[in-house]
Amino acid sequence: MNISIIAIGDELLIGQVIDTNSGDIARRINPLGWKVNDVQVVADDADEIKRAIDRAFETSDIVITTGGLGPTKDDITKTTLCQYFGGEMVENPDVLENVKQVIADRGLVLNDLTARQAIVPSSCNVIQNIVGTAPIMWWERNGKVLVSMPGVPFETREMLDAAVLPMLIEKFPTNTAIEHRTLMVVGYSESLLAMKIADWEESLPPFLHLAYLPKPGLVRLRIDGQHQDKALLISEINHYHNHLVKMLGDNVLFDDDVPVEEILLLELKAHGLTLSTAESCTGGNIAHLLTSVPGSSAVFNGGVVAYSNDVKRNILGVSAQTLEECGAVSREVVEQMVIGACQAMKSDCAIATSGIAGPSGGSDKKPVGTVCIAVKTPGGIISMSHHFPGNRQRVIVRASMTALILAIEQIRALPKHQISSTVEE
């Protein structure tokens, strides 16, 4: 089954809002064995929208539009679709009932403008939006389907799962199997990794395809397979996947596509350990990543964002002398920070960062991008000094990822051998 996505909104074309809906839809379509042919992003303009629909129907069986369904004047998707598919704009009492309910659930009173959400084209089937006021609209023409969904990302995600995908699966039963395997690989650049596995890649059968997906601090390798014979596909993809895992050994950080922070939390749980963070240059980003994972409170005790030297001294117990002699950005200081974090927050393990994220604050000896990272586990303390290229945001992200990966590696090493000395990178 071929799918086209059309994201509608002027704000997307001036870059004020990033279109995350299309990715959310694609991520859900993919495991069904269906293919997203293309995404078109177009303006809140009737002609543009109609042209995009024409194009989409040329190649796809299913067209999903997002956006342009608000009650304000700039949103015209609903009336444009009414012109495209015919019918009239009429008030739908079921939608009005639903809008009233959604508004009441938010503790608000329905106003006249929001009530206009209940006016829908007579030609569509309405799917009630249980998490928002914009009705979801479904049209069929020549055996093809167009579904119009809201632009608000969580509404689109929730309603895809709750209603739209189940209805599409019922309408278009499928018989091509699709499988994916993703490996997260550390310690290689994209090109060195490609050379390492060149022979293996060359040997892939035509129905298996490899993609390189670099992320800060690692490369994800994804094997995609598509075949009518599901058993054969699974057997072959497993064979090539296992071979790759063996070939890359300890460089495989994880045998699936999972956020790095989630892998660290899994390792901590598996070892029965708790964690705290002491962040200077990463400014709370590591704590934020960890606490974004549901259930993180079971192993994450807390963190300190030690931006000023006062905080490093008073809360984390870093010695004033070390700060003076070695500077805040030093392996000595981050080593004291992990010790202080474990004591102050009563944790078994700690991660600390101190660096110069820029754009100012660099020197010849410690240029912008210099970041010291330490990890403490029951096995000991390790610290490293890195230099990361790029702007402030990139340095923060790269330092956070490197620290998380180092912590994973240290905790994984625990049962095998205990680390007691510091290691220079």
Place this chain on the structure above:
Amino acid sequence: MNISIIAIGDELLIGQVIDTNSGDIARRINPLGWKVNDVQVVADDADEIKRAIDRAFETSDIVITTGGLGPTKDDITKTTLCQYFGGEMVENPDVLENVKQVIADRGLVLNDLTARQAIVPSSCNVIQNIVGTAPIMWWERNGKVLVSMPGVPFETREMLDAAVLPMLIEKFPTNTAIEHRTLMVVGYSESLLAMKIADWEESLPPFLHLAYLPKPGLVRLRIDGQHQDKALLISEINHYHNHLVKMLGDNVLFDDDVPVEEILLLELKAHGLTLSTAESCTGGNIAHLLTSVPGSSAVFNGGVVAYSNDVKRNILGVSAQTLEECGAVSREVVEQMVIGACQAMKSDCAIATSGIAGPSGGSDKKPVGTVCIAVKTPGGIISMSHHFPGNRQRVIVRASMTALILAIEQIRALPKHQISSTVEE
């Protein structure tokens, strides 16, 4: 000038990577008075890429492609463009020199695979990529231009600013003026705001257009104008903009489109105040947002992510009795957290959050989404209890934004009157 953007990559169509490049390009194109007509996202597939280019040239003078320029086998943009525009793939010595330089700057040694980045179509003009190994390629046909740029976001951003945009401006001098004004408005839902300003919106001349851009905790109103007569356009857009500012009064959080965390930092600087954070349910997100802004260290002393009650007690001095009697998610606890944060981190102001982000941990009395927020300034302490809808991520984002906005309002109120009592929402 009309622009089409084509983002190329299988990973975009299965949702593994979100296309942020198109937004980055659009944000830079917009102030030039040019219009991004549409964005197409297509697979690493020669036919799809060619079809997308044909479509783009139908309506646009400038086509910018991103992605598919890596040295690995799955990247085929370069050879496809060579087929499309003609010529042969040849090694370009200048590109090879540049690739060697970029690799050396990263402290790496050039390998055979990366060296293949220097093989480019003979039909294009190459723009040296000073921050990456993928060459940027420029073709002209019938007075129109296609530029092929990398998929790595920072490379595309840097090279747009450094080379591609200046070259496009030289090639296509423009004479239509474009102006934007954006207001950040708090205290209204999108629909209530639309009703409040309906008459004003109705009175806009045809060359001015209003867009509603909701964000967590606020609505951005953007006035877009386009006219041949720049002086007239500026005079008219200023007139309508000033009227809107007057009408909305204190509900205007800021008279531009700026991250909320940046507004808070500006207010702190203007008042000569320092800040610290004490976060439970927002898990470091507020500290992360603040420290993402360059120069934040001048006013942000640090933060504590007080996930466990131990950390709330030991570092922030929250009383065990209050935790026991009122629960960690209570106005009493967040009020003690801001006091403790100011003491522990020697700051003038503090923000604290404690809540139930979910998916578990809720109760009848305090359901998932309950968040208590406190702000301390030299004027006093204010605390509120909120209930935010949605999943964990939404609750974290919404709580962070609400806390930042509350802090801005409290600091702004300082010179006028001092707040000493707590206020229920």
